[in-house]
Amino acid sequence: MSFFNKYKNVLLLFLSIICYFIFAYFIERTEFTKLIFLWFTVFGCFYMLVKSNQISFKKLIAISVIFRLIFLFATPNLSQDFYRFIWDGRLIFEGINPYLSLPKTFIQEGLKPVSETSVLYEGMGNLNGSHYTNYPPLNQLFFFIAALFYSKNIFGSIIVLRLIIILADIGILYFGKKLLEKLHLPIKNIFWYILNPFIIIEMTGNLHFEPVMLFFLIFGMYKLYEQKWIFAAILIACSVSVKLIPLLFLPLFFQWFIPIYKKIETNKMKWFGFKFQPKKILQLSCFYSIILLINLLLFLPFYSQKLIENYSSSVGLWFNNFEFNASFYYIFREISYLFRGYNEIATIGKITPILTIIFLLILTFFRKNTSLKHLFTAMLFGLCFYYFTATTVHPWYLATPIILSVFTKYRFPIIWSFVIILSYQAYKNLPWQENLWYVSFEYLIVFMYLIYEIKNKKTKIR
Template identity: 35%
Template sequence: MDKRKRYLIVSLAILISLLAYGFLILKVERHDSLELIGAYTVLFICYGALITFLETSKVGWLIAVGIVFRLLFILDIPVLSDDIYRFVWDGRLLIHGIEPFAQLPSYYMQPGSENVPGITSRLFALLNSPEYYTVYPPIAQDVFWLAVKLFPNSVMGSAIVMRVFIISAECGSIFLLITLLKKYGLEVRNALLYALNPLVIIELTGNLHFEAIMIFFLLLSIYFFNKNQLWPSALFMALAIATKLIPLIFLPVFLRYLPFKRCLSYYGMILLFTALVFMPMARPDLIHGMTSSLALYFQKFEFNASIYYLVRYVGFRAVGYNIIGVAGKILPLLTLFSVLFYTYKHKYSTVTPGIMLWCLFIYLLFSTTIHPWYITPLLALAVFTQYRFVVVWSFMIFFSYLGYSQTGFSEKLWLTGMEYGVVIFYLFYEIYLKERVQFSFHILPKHE
């Protein structure tokens, strides 16, 4: 295809993407299933066109386009996720010197409870988990505090501040992806698989999920680790953990690579830095609130799961009731053992994002709850590998939104089965049925 036609296709894909993102921002609610999936499908087709018809010399230009897509959301209040209201709730408590872990939100609605400015029945009604303690670690809480400190009475203003942090982190992550790709001798344009991905843009920038900041710190940790600078690597790993707890799953990776004493030193630095970050909030209510929330997460919440749903089905057949209380205790242990077994059996000369990819994938397979934004770190790690099943998953997982209606949520298990069926089939295809990637989803095609 000549350059003129390629330029026309790319230009049309950008224009249509701008219109589709604008439509999502201005017109679509979470329960508007047809419009939501239709717009997302259009965005994903345009995403495919952009990475397929890319010219090598245009990588920087398309990364700028990806940043523009994110900036479209700057004045938007998320509609696909209501987590923003818990962020603001926690921030309003913090600016008045009250730890969010101290009490359940419902406590502040009781007669005789302390009156906190901004903690209102109207905001309480918007919370999605008012009977659960907050589960957001210190770095996230610091951003909540600053956002509400700058705009104490405006959810929109607070959302803008949080989004500035997230977009800044996303820009940093894209830069680090490019830097690491160069270091590993891989195609720089692979970064576009993350930078232009509609799921990443909508869920992180649009819906204000702090995986964006966690990914940035994680990539910084990988960057310094590969430069053999362990203390800054440990620092940024600790900051990633203090943003979202998920990076804890990566710690067994270093057992296999580092000499024992050096590994202990690295773990010790991570522990020290993590403790220092948590220290300002280190009180019994933090431990009680976070452990209570995490226990509920593993033993009560269930959404868009894979292996767990199979276990639950067997449990129903065997004992006649939902066994999540038991499964929620066993599955995390199976995750840990599986990750340890993988890292023990797998031989590698250095720690790479590809090793971490499979550790995180194991965790997600055993999880009871998989929201769409949970796989965004997996996509960031996948750009360093030949596997593109995560790209397929980033399209399929969006169908989980079809369970929402104006009256609530009812999961459509046939859609969940279809999602995982397609993803597992494509992964099987990539591993067993093709000769080391001769398919267009592998790496962005080269153009002369």
């Protein structure tokens, strides 16, 4: 026992490296049983490493980097989205607007607009290749950078994309630590994100660009804390231009500029209001205007009459067509089958965003969001409400709730990142098919822990 205690961290590190090496080079997403076993093993190691008092902060940083570098020369085997990233980047490299064409059309017409056209199309799959790209302009810039270095080599492009994501995570670590210090929170909290196997595998391994979006967001929040709101607006605009998700957070910044006060009358009725401060209102208006203007300017090089139509139709697919790993939506869908006899996704997909907007407005005007801690908590719950009602929740979406939770007292996103692997059961079947028992079990655990945190720990959404 003494030997184990003495070398426990070394053994955990060694076991983690083996697991990550297998994840990177020796497993497919159809191998669900192996996937589950490795996932649970590496998560157990992760938890014990983070909780260990014998490992210094600097050593944990080194370990986090080492785990990511294991994937450096690996071709993603749990996701095929990177083929579309490379495709879009090479189209720009060739002077072709990626927002105006379908990969499927080039294939049908026998055209080869980029190097390795057939390989890229086969890799992305017919489903991905049959809809317009939905990646915002700044994200496209990073795809273009990969093409700039390697326009005829997929493997080289993968390495460039992966290095960008690793650098983004290092940036999150740097500014995340500084924010935790400013908020008087344990700086070790950052490792719930940086050392999380989910983040390492889904982001560094599978090349999803959430870390780049989150780098700009966390950097922006740090500048907001420093009261440099113009710089913060620029950074948050960049975050939106990598992934659209931060758009959901914009209403929540209202109280950062214009604090709402609560007045309690003699009849115990609560009234809410805010002082009319022209300077603060002007700052808020400029803050929103900067974010909007920068995103419009970034789209400008790609502008054409078809751009808005194509882009909106692609984004709309996530609300009206796609279904994956949903929670409440699947309940709504079963109710629609019961009463209507068919899937009402077109209707439900339009209602759930409205519910999200209403919930965000409630968070904006009926709770206190004047401190950064309060703001992070509101962002966390606003985003998770959207995910809980969405028709599609791919695993990599959880990166944002995880980093937000680091700055709050809630850890249910960490639990969610642990059980999200159950969604991979769908890929066990060819063609893929979800088993809703697995989905139900995933969300049962998440909601139970969420309720535990709110009720049993006597916490509040504040």
